[in-house]
Amino acid sequence: MTIAPDLDPLTLALQPPPDETPQAREARLQLEREAKKRSDLIDEEINRERIADKKSVKSVKILLLGQSESGKSTTLKNFQLINSPKAFKAERASWRAVVHLNVVRSIRLILNALAAAEESASSAHSSDSDDPVEMVMLDKLTDGARLRGEAPDDDPSPAEISVNSAMPWKKAFSRLINNIRDSIEGPEINEPQDSREARELLHACSGYMVRLWNDPIVKEVLKIHRLRLEDMAGFFLDSIERVTALSYEPTDDDILRARLKTLGVSEHQFTLKAGNMVPHNWLVYDVAYLVTREFFVLVYFLAAWVPYFDSMHAIIFLAPLSGFDQVLAEDDKVNRLEDSVLLWKIIVSSPLLKNTNLILFLNKCDILKKKLASGQNFRQHVTSYGDRPNDFENCSQYMKKKFAVIAKQYSPEPRAFYTYFTSVIDSQSTSDILGSVQDTLIRQNLGRNQLL
Ligand SMILES: Nc1nc2c(ncn2[C@@H]2O[C@H](COP(=O)(O)OP(=O)(O)OP(=O)(O)O)[C@@H](O)[C@H]2O)c(=O)[nH]1
Numbered sequence: 014m015t016i017a018p019d020l021d022p023l024t025l026a027l028q029p030p031p032d033e034t035p036q037a038r039e040a041r042l043q044l045e046r047e048a049k050k051r052s053d054l055i056d057e058e059i060n061r062e063r064i065a066d067k068k069s070v071k072s073v074k075i076l077l078l079g080q081s082e083s084g085k086s087t088t089l090k091n092f093q094l095i096n097s098p099k100a101f102k103a104e105r106a107s108w109r110a111v112v113h114l115n116v117v118r119s120i121r122l123i124l125n126a127l128a129a130a131e132e133s134a135s136s137a138h139s140s141d142s143d144d145p146v147e148m149v150m151l152d153k154l155t156d157g158a159r160l161r162g163e164a165p166d167d168d169p170s171p172a173e174i175s176v177n178s179a180m181p182w183k184k185a186f187s188r189l190i191n192n193i194r195d196s197i198e199g200p201e202i203n204e205p206q207d208s209r210e211a212r213e214l215l216h217a218c219s220g221y222m223v224r225l226w227n228d229p230i231v232k233e234v235l236k237i238h239r240l241r242l243e244d245m246a247g248f249f250l251d252s253i254e255r256v257t258a259l260s261y262e263p264t265d266d267d268i269l270r271a272r273l274k275t276l277g278v279s280e281h282q283f284t285l286k287a288g289n290m291v292p293h294n295w296l297v298y299d300v301a302y303l304v305t306r307e308f309f310v311l312v313y314f315l316a317a318w319v320p321y322f323d324s325m326h327a328i329i330f331l332a333p334l335s336g337f338d339q340v341l342a343e344d345d346k347v348n349r350l351e352d353s354v355l356l357w358k359i360i361v362s363s364p365l366l367k368n369t370n371l372i373l374f375l376n377k378c379d380i381l382k383k384k385l386a387s388g389q390n391f392r393q394h395v396t397s398y399g400d401r402p403n404d405f406e407n408c409s410q411y412m413k414k415k416f417a418v419i420a421k422q423y424s425p426e427p428r429a430f431y432t433y434f435t436s437v438i439d440s441q442s443t444s445d446i447l448g449s450v451q452d453t454l455i456r457q458n459l460g461r462n463q464l465l
């Protein structure tokens with residue numbers, strides 16, 4: 014048999030037999046049609062998967078780092094406020110108890126200062142655990158979903174209230190306090206007795222607290238003790254009447270200002286689509302700062318944070334500039350700003366983070382401005398500042414340069430990082446900054462090389 018020159022062996026093998034009957038031909042064609050249908054279906058499926066894969070949500074992981082009270086949780090709240098406003102609103106009632114506890118803590122600081130002024134050493138140094146008002150409030154409001162911080166023996170200030178993020182404290186709080194309107198306008202069947210008692214107790218004390226806070230002698234005593242409550246975390250004394258009203262519901266601003274120390278890890282997830290880009294699944298982690306300072310700082314630091322370093326695309330490091338004249342709550346020998354500088358040094362020099370995008374928030378600029386305007390001397394605490402002017406512009410730029418020099422000097426490889434001057438309690442400006450951070454992260458190398 015001769016083979017036609019234009020027929021290859023495969024085509025030849027697939028050719029119908031020369032003596033094919035009409036029935037056999039029909040059966041063969043039927044089989045071929047079915048085979049083609051199957052093949053088309055498979056092609057379609059492959060195409061669908063390819064398109065779905067292109068559209069599939071990629072993940073961006075951000076870790077929030079910084080010393081205690083630097084503003085990590087507040088930044089996380091801003092992420093929630095921007096990206097999941099409904100969920101944020103749903104948690105509003107839970108924050109009311111935190112605001113109330115913040116008020117009680119401020120009042121206790123005043124009472125302690127007054128007691129100290131009267132040289133009543135025992136009451137000035139009383140341990141926080143025997144304060145009846147705060148204990149009652151705490152027990153009634155938190156339903157046991159709390160951990161209390163340990164205050165050093167010689168520290169007259171009350172220990173901070175902290176809630177382990179692993180505990181369902183928001184649920185506990187909202188269960189206890191979620192029927193505000195019912196309790197005012199109608200039957201109070203749903204609000205537990207304990208919660209109502211605590212709120213009524215605070216409401217009944219409202220007038221006394223206002224008088225105490227506005228008393229000129231109290232102001233004088235606080236001045237002598239250099240206790241600037243208005244610069245402290247969780248300050249609501251200028252709004253006592255409003256926040257202790259029975260109908261009080263915290264505003265966004267109140268929630269951003271409320272202070273609740275984090276223990277453990279808080280996580281926030283949301284999906285974000287920038288322009289016509291692929292949607293990204295964002296995961297923002299707020300990891301508690303666990304340094305107790307009894308041991309070498311690095312040991313604790315590594316233990317708490319390093320497990321999160323591995324897969325992070327970016328770190329937002331918060332350094333509160335306002336801490337230039339303050340010491341750490343956990344160690345009164347360490348200046349807060351110096352501590353931030355030390356932590357920044359550790360972060361930038363970590364080989365584990367050499368490819369991680371670094372975003373520096375020089376935070377609490379609003380407090381820094383107020384402090385400098387009221388005459389606090391920057392140079393007195395940051396001696397290297399020399400005789401530069403004692404104003405916000407110069408002080409903040411000086412610190413920005415300091416952080417940049419450290420990054421340049423200690424980074425394992427040359428790297429760019431982004432610096433922002435922030436006041437993360439200001440939701441509008443923070444929203445703009447976080448918007449630009451999110452955009453930058455997607456469009457940067459991160460977007461091109463690691464995610465897309
Ligand atoms: N005025 C002002 N207050 C701020 C700013 N950032 C944070 N705060 C307040 O400072 C307090 C501490 O902030 P957090 O976000 O709880 O600090 P944190 O870093 O999470 O602290 P830990 O949970 O202890 O690790 C809160 O009461 C915030 O409202 C800021 O830029 N300006």
Ligand SMILES: [Mg+2]
Nearest residue numbers: 085086274275
């Ligand atoms: Mg926190």
